[in-house]
Amino acid sequence: MAAACEFSGELNAFIDEWKTKPGNLIMILHKVQEEKGYISKESAVEVAERTGMPLARVYGTMTFYHFFKTVKPGKNRISVCLGTACYLKGGQDLIDEARTLLGLASGEITTHDGLFSVEPVRCIGCCGLAPVLTVNGDVYGKLSKNQIDEIIATYQNK
Numbered sequence: 001m002a003a004a005c006e007f008s009g010e011l012n013a014f015i016d017e018w019k020t021k022p023g024n025l026i027m028i029l030h031k032v033q034e035e036k037g038y039i040s041k042e043s044a045v046e047v048a049e050r051t052g053m054p055l056a057r058v059y060g061t062m063t064f065y066h067f068f069k070t071v072k073p074g075k076n077r078i079s080v081c082l083g084t085a086c087y088l089k090g091g092q093d094l095i096d097e098a099r100t101l102l103g104l105a106s107g108e109i110t111t112h113d114g115l116f117s118v119e120p121v122r123c124i125g126c127c128g129l130a131p132v133l134t135v136n137g138d139v140y141g142k143l144s145k146n147q148i149d150e151i152i153a154t155y156q157n158k
């Protein structure tokens with residue numbers, strides 16, 4: 001008997017439709033990430049089994065392309081812009097401050113309680129507001145690092 005599948009019917013149908021088409025692996029991984037928010041090990045195994053591709057190839061593709069996330073994002077996703085304008089105006093300080101306030105150790109993206117994740121992103125098109133970050137898509141601009149505390153507090157109970 002097949003292992004229990006954690007994918008939705010829609011995702012399963014998408015995989016069935018795409019599994020023999022060229023370029024399918026990237027399309028399928030995008031769809032998995034869209035549904036799950038990231039690509040877990042279990043999802044990667046499932047994709048390999050369903051498409052008949054070696055697991056090493058699935059992992060290789062996931063790690064080669066930066067847009068695939070392999071770690072579950074937090075409930076509140078803090079994305080700090082490190083595009084040129086934001087970087088020059090202190091974007092890195094914002095990331096460092098957010099990570100420190102949330103107690104993230106080196107290499108960690110998501111807090112242990114799953115409430116927050118902090119990640120750098122490329123230019124989000126609001127360069128006039130640099131430095132910029134977004135939380136769940138809400139844009140905060142012209143920031144200094146001493147405002148990060150307040151922004152995090154806003155989402156603490158959401």
Ligand code: FES
Nearest residue numbers: 081083086123126
């Ligand atoms: S560089 Fe940050 S919004 Fe463009």
